[in-house]
Amino acid sequence: MPVRVEDIAVAVRPVPTAATVSAVFTRLLAHPDVFAVPIVSDGAALGMVSRRSVFEALATPSARQANGTTRITEIMIEHPIMCEAGTPIGLVAKLAADGSTSALTDGVIVLSDGKYLGLISPAAMLSAVALENAARARAMQIAQKRLQKSRTxxxxxxxxxxxxxxxxxxxxxxxxxxxxxxxxxxxxxxxxxxxxxxxxxxxxxxxxxxxxxxxxxxxxxxxxxxxxxxxxxxxxxxxxx
The missing domain is CATH 1.10.287 (Helix Hairpins)
Incomplete structure (x- = not known):
């Protein structure tokens, strides 16, 4: 059975549009496993901000002074890949690769009836696709062996x-x-x-x-x-x- 996006989504707690870059930076320091943070308004996902972009925005003392109080929406990814629960992860990965989208570098937002549900990291997506491909290859090998036995x-x-x-x-x-x-x-x-x-x-x-x-x-x-x-x-x- 194909892996669905909700199967590997992580329920990362979102931040509101009024959150500052400094506040998100402090949260990321406390949670080193969080790769990105979704930005939500009334339950609807507006975008996301990656760990990399937050750390780059506050990389130097002058940057911290200039960007610390800036709203997080100023550096968010405005049009991230979003998909509804139930979508096969293989389809998301294919569309991301064909369209050269940010999903392969920044991740995917998973929705449930249009509301934010969780995030999928690029590593988790690629790992799931690799496991699916390996399982498909094993199934093909088994089918080939059965066919060969039938012919014999x-x-x-x-x-x-x-x-x-x-x-x-x-x-x-x-x-x-x-x-x-x-x-x-x-x-x-x-x-x-x-x-x-x-x-x-x-x-x-x-x-x-x-x-x-x-x-x-x-x-x-x-x-x-x-x-x-x-x-x-x-x-x-x-x-x-």
Whole structure:
């Protein structure tokens, strides 16, 4: 089952639009694992600010003096990637890569019915996609092995069938040859129209059975790829008849 965005989202506590850069900086110092902070107004996410941008804004004493009391909205990412809960993370990553968006560097905001739910870090997103790809590759390998086994089993079955038909053909043809020989002798030795007709019926039926048996064995060899087909002219009318 694909990973959904809410599965890996972290419920980072948001800050209001009135928060200052200095206040967010102090909070980030207290929580070194927080990679970004969402900015929310009435439950709706307006944007986010990354740890990197906050630290850069206060990197020097003069920057701290100039930017410390600045509202956090002045340095926030105004159009971050936002997606509703239930969205597959693989789709988000693909759209982010295709569009060269900030999701791969700053993260993603997850919403639930339009309200802020949590954040996904770039590392968490890439890790989830990598795990999904690995699972997909394993599933493909298993499917490939099953397919190969099925082909092997099918080949073994065809070989067994060919051997069985060859055995049955031999076992039937041996007594059939005797029947045909006796029928031919009867036609030459008996007298009277009815006995000769009966002997001829036995002979014709036996030869017909022999042709059916030959066709069956040829079909088996054809399926096994062991029958040599010789192209030769023939009379279509005779064949149709």
């Amino acid at each position: 089993d099918t080949g073994a079955f065809e070989q067994e069938k060919a051997r069985f038909l060859a055995f049955v053909g031999h076992e039937i043809r041996t007594p059939l040859t005797g029947i045909l020989g006796v029928a031919d002798l009867l036609q030459d030795s008996v007298s009277g129209g009815e006995p000769k007709r009966l002997a001829r019926t036995i002979s014709e039926s036996g030869h017909h059975l022999d042709r059916l048996l030959s066709d069956l064995l040829d079909l088996s060899r054809l399926e096994a790829g062991k029958l040599t087909v010789n192209n030769a002219p023939f009379d279509l009318h005779d064949f149709a008849n």
